[in-house]
Amino acid sequence: MDYRITSKEQLTRLWTDIYNTSGKLDWSGILPYYHQDIRFRDSVQEIHGIESFTAMTQRLEQRSKDLRMEICTSMMEGHTLFMEWIMTLRFKKYPSSSVYGCSRITLDDHGKIIEQRDYYDLWGDIFDNIPRFNRMYRRFMHKKFG
Numbered sequence: 508m509d510y511r512i513t514s515k516e517q518l519t520r521l522w523t524d525i526y527n528t529s530g531k532l533d534w535s536g537i538l539p540y541y542h543q544d545i546r547f548r549d550s551v552q553e554i555h556g557i558e559s560f561t562a563m564t565q566r567l568e569q570r571s572k573d574l575r576m577e578i579c580t581s582m583m584e585g586h587t588l589f590m591e592w593i594m595t596l597r598f599k600k601y602p603s604s605s606v607y608g609c610s611r612i613t614l615d616d617h618g619k620i621i622e623q624r625d626y627y628d629l630w631g632d633i634f635d636n637i638p639r640f641n642r643m644y645r646r647f648m649h650k651k652f653g
Contacts, residue, residue, distance in 0.1 A: 511618025526576035549625035
């Protein structure tokens, strides 16, 4: 099988298939599209290599009771893809929270994902779903950061 990304529509389909399989995560369809030397970074971690990336996906699966991904917009120019998304997740004892973000994905010359950078406000989006605490957090952020 030819595991290379050739369009934003293909990547969007692969990406949403991870999260929308009866509430269970399934990365098996997209992992072959990642390069062995994948560089991944988000607001929590920086990972190098497919083994570390696969381990991260397994940790996410273990921690999440339910996780859904909605791709809002996507665009592709050359070897770079951008996707804006809403990830709704529920941890074992807590209500669902939505995290709003985007991903910049870079393909190598063979169409493999060599770099992925996810951008999101993890704490703000989670804290927004905690009654009373959400207002205190937003007041603090406004006071300290404008």
